Amino acid sequence: MAVDVAQLVEQAREGRPRAVARLISLVEGASPQLREVMAALAPHTGNAYVVGLTGSPGVGKSTSTSALVSAYRAQGKRVGVLAVDPSSPFSGGALLGDRIRMSDHASDPGVYIRSMATRGHLGGLAWSAPQAIRVLDAAGCDVVLVETVGVGQSEVEIASQADTSVVLLAPGMGDGIQAAKAGILEIGDVYVVNKADRDGADATVRELNHMLGLGESRGPGDWRPSIVKTVASRGEGVGEVVEALEKHRAWMEERGVLGERRLRRAATEVETIAVTALRERIADLHGDRRLGALAEQIVAGTLDPYAAADQLVAGVTES
Numbered sequence: 001m002a003v004d005v006a007q008l009v010e011q012a013r014e015g016r017p018r019a020v021a022r023l024i025s026l027v028e029g030a031s032p033q034l035r036e037v038m039a040a041l042a043p044h045t046g047n048a049y050v051v052g053l054t055g056s057p058g059v060g061k062s063t064s065t066s067a068l069v070s071a072y073r074a075q076g077k078r079v080g081v082l083a084v085d086p087s088s089p090f091s092g093g094a095l096l097g098d099r100i101r102m103s104d105h106a107s108d109p110g111v112y113i114r115s116m117a118t119r120g121h122l123g124g125l126a127w128s129a130p131q132a133i134r135v136l137d138a139a140g141c142d143v144v145l146v147e148t149v150g151v152g153q154s155e156v157e158i159a160s161q162a163d164t165s166v167v168l169l170a171p172g173m174g175d176g177i178q179a180a181k182a183g184i185l186e187i188g189d190v191y192v193v194n195k196a197d198r199d200g201a202d203a204t205v206r207e208l209n210h211m212l213g214l215g216e217s218r219g220p221g222d223w224r225p226s227i228v229k230t231v232a233s234r235g236e237g238v239g240e241v242v243e244a245l246e247k248h249r250a251w252m253e254e255r256g257v258l259g260e261r262r263l264r265r266a267a268t269e270v271e272t273i274a275v276t277a278l279r280e281r282i283a284d285l286h287g288d289r290r291l292g293a294l295a296e297q298i299v300a301g302t303l304d305p306y307a308a309a310d311q312l313v314a315g316v317t318e319s
């Protein structure tokens, strides 16, 4: 059933949680009304500060996110939380866990918490998360925290969608080595060593410092990532994390880096939407039959793959 998008956007901007939830559902479900939704939201976006949080399972992401929400709420800021599970086909499931851990904030009208699953989506996370962030932004969130249950690529993807990326580690999890493997040392603007009440937190900080130094591809004017120790379950160190985030944000604003990051993000977003649309149109127009016919010619040596791809693209753009 068609929804009154203008009304929904109006209600979301007034801070009505149900309207925000409906809009995100339209995004997630790739509704035919998505274009209308995004057009209606566009004039109201661009204010939220987007923070990405990544880290291995169990490191304390949910606990840290919840503690960050409290810290920002204490400053009177409106906060959106997007918990993204790139590996789960379910929405709202894994997520039950997150919701329970987030229950402190469930009745707070200044906080929106939403889980998203992205497997099976054409374009996946790269496509859907930015649209959901736009909804939260337009709904008046000052800060949007994007938490991912991540491995490898998806973490890097989330980081590329945030203004500031926080990487969480915990002592004794062999995380330093894991981090290096996952290429995480390139994506963090702020590193948080959580569970600092456990042995080995200082060693993890030292290891991290060392590894960040080793991979020194930064120039003299570049941001030197902050490292903060926390005990998220007790809220300890969370104020320092907020300070580190604000410092990074101020640093980016002074140098125009924030604007550059957002431009790059918007460009990627447009590209992803265009490529996804192109893929869908190829499937709609030709199905596998056309592609199959081209493949046969390639295997037979009567056509090269580039010429075949040109034919496919031309078929879509000319129609």
Ligand SMILES: Nc1nc2c(ncn2[C@@H]2O[C@H](COP(=O)(O)OP(=O)(O)OP(=O)(O)O)[C@@H](O)[C@H]2O)c(=O)[nH]1
Binding pocket: 055, 056, 057, 058, 059, 060, 061, 062, 063, 064, 097, 101, 149, 194, 195, 196, 197, 198, 230, 231, 232, 233, 234
């Ligand atoms: N000792 C200690 N435990 C903590 C701390 N922070 C979180 N925990 C506990 O660690 C466990 C995992 O925390 P979560 O916040 O669920 O971790 P997560 O990274 O979101 O985990 P996934 O949902 O599996 O990705 C929970 O039992 C928390 O209570 C901390 O600072 N110290």
